[in-house]
């Protein structure tokens with residue numbers, strides 16, 4: 131079967147249905163997502179925190195993003211893989227084109243995502259003219275985090291809400307295939323969605339968006355860090371992994387691992403030869 135494309139997001143939007151997007155960054159996370167039937171995988175720049183131990187998304191660059199995007203592409207066969215353009219990788223149209231090409235041509239992604247509204251629209255338009263499917267990202271935009279002390283909801287005041295709608299419309303008119311809306315009041319995200327022809331993908335933005343995206347470790351409880359409330363964690367894999375590894379370590383230390391089942395036996399000739407080995 132061919133890979134999903136951004137057209138499948140638009141089809142869902144036109145049909146009034148919802149779709150799920152999760153982030154992934156390597157073979158296990160990509161396989162989990164695809165095996166769960168998730169059609170759209172974002173290799174988010176949250177890679178910085180969730181896989182590489184940085185404090186902020188601004189710490190990853192193109193080489194890490196392309197490396198991990200290629201791993202996710204190799205590890206899936208049907209999902210649309212979306213490469214998240216990192217901090218300062220789309221400061222002008224030529225830079226954006228060069229870096230989008232690395233995601234699409236070198237890593238095999240089927241679309242890219244970038245942050246920003248009205249100000250990013252000319253870059254989006256240039257990429258779209260060159261044939262790159264682009265997903266926008268408005269509301270809380272983590273690459274602006276250097277200017278903020280912590281993630282803050284956006285669009286809580288009427289003027290800010292109107293500006294976000296303007297951002298969304300600018301991205302739609304620039305040719306964006308969909309728009310991520312992060313951390314805004316649910317009523318605003320629903321109002322924006324109802325005014326667009328293209329799908330929206332919410333994160334902390336309520337159920338009125340066309341799709342929903344979450345960062346995989348937040349959903350699966352994979353890391354020690356507290357997940358944002360909007361993630362609605364569905365598992366606690368970190369505790370399961372630690373319990374399992376603790377039990378394995380204890381069995382090693384007490385001599386119970388490995389058993390015969392985990393090894394290979396010597397045949398009679400080798401056993402005889404072993405007995406003849408010098409002491």
Ligand code: KIV
Pocket residue numbers: 153172173174175176177214310333343344345
């Ligand atoms: O980097 C990321 O994971 C993202 C999602 C939060 C949308 O941008």
